[in-house]
Amino acid sequence: MGTLKYAILGLLNRNEMTGYELSKEFETTLFEFWNAKHSQIYPELKSLNAEGLIQYRVEITGNVLEKKVYTITDEGRRDFSEWEETLCPIQTASKDESRLRLFFLDGASPDFQQRFLADQLSQHQKHLEHLLENQKKFDEIPPTDDRAFSDYLVLRGAVYREEAALQWIQECIKLGEQRSAELKK
Amino acid sequence: MGTLKYAILGLLNRNEMTGYELSKEFETTLFEFWNAKHSQIYPELKSLNAEGLIQYRVEITGNVLEKKVYTITDEGRRDFSEWEETLCPIQTASKDESRLRLFFLDGASPDFQQRFLADQLSQHQKHLEHLLENQKKFDEIPPTDDRAFSDYLVLRGAVYREEAALQWIQECIKLGEQRSAELKK
DNA sequence: CAGCCCATGTAATTGGTTACATGATTTT
DNA sequence: AAAATCATGTAACCAATTACATGGGCTG
Structure with missing residues (x-):
């Protein structure tokens, strides 16, 4: 392209x-x-x-x-x-090794499953913190005619992306815990 | 890798x-x-x-x-x-042409900016609908020991990702409208 | 018998990473 | 004097897409 x-x-x-x-x-x-x-x-x-x-x-x-x-x-x-000035298709697919590993995670030991998810969670948290740190540098939203406005927008996009990743991992952890509970029964 | x-x-x-x-x-x-x-x-x-x-x-x-x-x-x-059974780094960066275009969008005509954002919005909405359609096929969350459980998890991940993209585009549109309002003053 | 899906491969090219290679300038 | 950063390039390799190439099987 x-x-x-x-x-x-x-x-x-x-x-x-x-x-x-x-x-x-x-x-x-x-x-x-x-x-x-x-x-x-x-x-x-x-x-x-x-x-x-x-x-x-x-x-x-x-x-x-x-x-x-x-x-x-x-x-x-x-x-x-x-x-x-041309439209473009959204990215529906993108290579993401973490998601691939998660897809196959059911085959790993329950102990490792837990460690893996906890590690992913902490990495995403750190990255989100880092992004929010950058966001602080804009103490207010830059004027729309400023070059910095674009910087701000794409940073916001990254923040949304990280937040979504975090929510997802948290859901995975929750569902994993339900499983452990079921097994104990 | x-x-x-x-x-x-x-x-x-x-x-x-x-x-x-x-x-x-x-x-x-x-x-x-x-x-x-x-x-x-x-x-x-x-x-x-x-x-x-x-x-x-x-x-x-x-x-x-x-x-x-x-x-x-x-x-x-x-x-x-x-x-x-090895940990892996999260994906912090990934090539996304839509985001790149959005980064440069300030240089385009106001008319095109609007069209671009509206188009992205509608594409994301359609894609999210499609994902939710797939999600319906699991009429309940599959048991954690089922192969389908992984399918369900990664599908949920895709849903979260799309929702985040939608929220972001909506924020971009909102900020863009504020700009127009300011220019009219 | 047409059109679509099953089925398997190779070739050419583009896109991207890692490593190789060199040297000046600035900072500590 | 050493270390970090500025500055520019090439070479080898790996990853991925597009196009080329062929042919069988199934359904309407």
């Missing part, structure tokens, strides 16, 4: 950036819903440049170190807008 | 199956959290067989048509149990 291409164009459409800065952006802001390592980013920048969708100038840091500051071209902007 | 390997071993650990039946299983039961096309399954079966983790016998349907019915070996069972 070439989604990485549009993620990069979208970021460059907001600010000029180096490959390094792009990869930091992927690690932080976009991390929850799109990630890419520098080893994927640099080649992609090369090919976007070859296509004429982005350009770069070289800047010097210190005495020698060169960095390439990329900017989007008009053609790049056109290409991005076209992508931006 | 070789997760496909364990998905297949796990399914064969429950029932003997042909490659075709495995691929149907991926399309239906496992679809929400792990998917694989037949073009990935057949080569994987070949290599699992070469490793001695699974075996097959040939059965004839009709007069000529051969099918390979795969069974898991003792070695395969051992390998699977080892995987089954």
